[in-house]
Amino acid sequence: MFFRNSLSLFPIILLATALTSIVNVEGHRLSARQNKVDASERLLQGNAQWAASTKKDNTTFFQTSAKGQDPKVLWYGCADSREPESVITNSIPGDIFVHRNIANQVPPEDANSVSVLEYAIKHLKVEHVIIAGHTNCGGANASLSAALAGSSASQTLSDEPSAGALNKWLEPLTEFALSQKSQLSAKSNSDALTVLVEENVKKQVENVSNSEAIQAAWQAETNGTGRAVRVHGWVYDLSTGLIRDLNVTRGPN
Numbered sequence: 184m185f186f187r188n189s190l191s192l193f194p195i196i197l198l199a200t201a202l203t204s205i206v207n208v209e210g211h212r213l214s215a216r217q218n219k220v221d222a223s224e225r226l227l228q229g230n231a232q233w234a235a236s237t238k239k240d241n242t243t244f245f246q247t248s249a250k251g252q253d254p255k256v257l258w259y260g261c262a263d264s265r266e267p268e269s270v271i272t273n274s275i276p277g278d279i280f281v282h283r284n285i286a287n288q289v290p291p292e293d294a295n296s297v298s299v300l301e302y303a304i305k306h307l308k309v310e311h312v313i314i315a316g317h318t319n320c321g322g323a324n325a326s327l328s329a330a331l332a333g334s335s336a337s338q339t340l341s342d343e344p345s346a347g348a349l350n351k352w353l354e355p356l357t358e359f360a361l362s363q364k365s366q367l368s369a370k371s372n373s374d375a376l377t378v379l380v381e382e383n384v385k386k387q388v389e390n391v392s393n394s395e396a397i398q399a400a401w402q403a404e405t406n407g408t409g410r411a412v413r414v415h416g417w418v419y420d421l422s423t424g425l426i427r428d429l430n431v432t433r434g435p436n
């Protein structure tokens with residue numbers, strides 16, 4: 184009896200030992216990977232952790248999110264990795280409709296950024312459009328350096344082709360910096376950059392305010408047939424984590 188039971192248990196003991204080995208091997212592999220994780224893999228791991236904790240905090244969050252969006256804010260920010268709008272404003276998915284590009288520009292001729300504006304205003308019915316520049320902006324600094332060096336607007340970056348995407352994108356900002364050259368050249372480089380960042384935000388506030396979508400929204404607001412829409416200009420300070428309102432908010436009047 185004793186031997187028969189022992190023998191019948193033997194395969195189970197073997198199986199348990201084998202499973203423990205697999206877990207150990209897997210555990211070792213996981214810890215080795217965590218020690219030497221690459222940037223893209225870290226994002227996937229972070230996503231899995233975030234999805235699990237978000238669901239734990241709010242069991243219906245993703246079900247609700249999948250049904251549609253109703254953001255009240257459109258955010259134009261710089262593509263800079265240090266200005267993630269949802270993180271720095273303590274927001275959650277669904278709060279902010281977003282367009283980001285180098286130096287937070289909304290040129291009237293750019294179908295990409297302007298289509299985002301049209302969709303947000305006409306279809307999502309957002310109530311606020313925020314242009315958010317940031318201190319030490321690399322795009323603004325490139326345009327400033329080119330303007331102060333007397334480069335042509337089409338050749339902001341001397342090591343890039345003038346017909347290339349980077350120089351084409353920066354051209355309006357460099358043109359703008361050239362138009363402000365006397366004001367900018369009278370300042371220290373860091374002060375001049377801050378001024379250009381602020382002036383660029385104000386210029387984009389003007390671009391957005393002059394757009395067909397915003398003009399139509401303000402006409403409807405004035406007629407009493409539409410909601411209130413406001414356009415704001417902000418600068419995010421990388422050194423403090425705080426946003427400064429430039430107090431250039433625009434409405435129908």
Ligand SMILES: [Zn+2]
Nearest residue numbers: 261263320321
């Ligand atoms: Zn930037």
